[in-house]
Amino acid sequence: MFERVHKYLHQVTPPRPEVLREMEAYAAEHRFPIIGPLVGRFLYQLTMITKAKRIMELGSGFGYSAYWFSLAAGSKGHITMTDTDRKNKRLALNYFKRAGLQSRFDYHVGDALQVLQRTDGQFDIILNDIDKEDYPKTIDAVAARLRRGGLFISDNLIWSGKVCSKRPDRTTRAIVEFTEKLYNDPRFFTTIIPLRDGVGVAVRL
Numbered sequence: 001m002f003e004r005v006h007k008y009l010h011q012v013t014p015p016r017p018e019v020l021r022e023m024e025a026y027a028a029e030h031r032f033p034i035i036g037p038l039v040g041r042f043l044y045q046l047t048m049i050t051k052a053k054r055i056m057e058l059g060s061g062f063g064y065s066a067y068w069f070s071l072a073a074g075s076k077g078h079i080t081m082t083d084t085d086r087k088n089k090r091l092a093l094n095y096f097k098r099a100g101l102q103s104r105f106d107y108h109v110g111d112a113l114q115v116l117q118r119t120d121g122q123f124d125i126i127l128n129d130i131d132k133e134d135y136p137k138t139i140d141a142v143a144a145r146l147r148r149g150g151l152f153i154s155d156n157l158i159w160s161g162k163v164c165s166k167r168p169d170r171t172t173r174a175i176v177e178f179t180e181k182l183y184n185d186p187r188f189f190t191t192i193i194p195l196r197d198g199v200g201v202a203v204r205l
Helices: 002-012 018-029 036-050 064-076 086-099 112-118 132-143 159-164 170-183
Strands: 054-058 078-083 104-109 123-128 146-154 188-193 199-204
Touching (some): 018 036, 018 064, 018 086, 054 064, 054 112, 064 078, 064 086, 064 123, 086 104, 123 132, 132 146, 132 170, 159 170, 170 188
Parallel strands (some): 054 123, 123 146
Antiparallel strands (some): 146 199, 188 199
16 A cells, blocks of 8 residues: 555655756666655745754755755755765756755765764754664764754655564664664654655754
């Protein structure tokens, strides 16, 4: 049923701009994990609702989620991006240029949490999509850098249903640990949306 529902949601989702469709095709061809159009539209909505302008991505890949953030934030948007692969930076900036996106993009190649630590100021939204084993490390780091009322958004919190496993592997245990800590952290109010692979949305209190 879950697969049927998501197939239906994909069918009723309106077409995306040409460059976004190219990025989706690239991801499919290279088996590169992206949030996809269902979560992309959700990020767009969250950005519009909160009027977010300063956004940080912990893990950006080749820019798919940043594209959606930029569509919502527009020319006043300032998106700080991170990844460990220079190829992804080149791909992302090329896609953004071709699409005519107007936001300011600062793409850093290196460890996401280290980039967050050395970047000044607070953020309206921080997206968490780094290596899952490092998820538990993000909570304190993000809490110190997110404005009150800002959003901490984390991908893959259902992890293809593996979070329900009686014998979880190391990666799954890290996701479960992160989820339990975040739900019980008094600095955040958290909800997990069962969209695609599970999206956690935590409001900074």
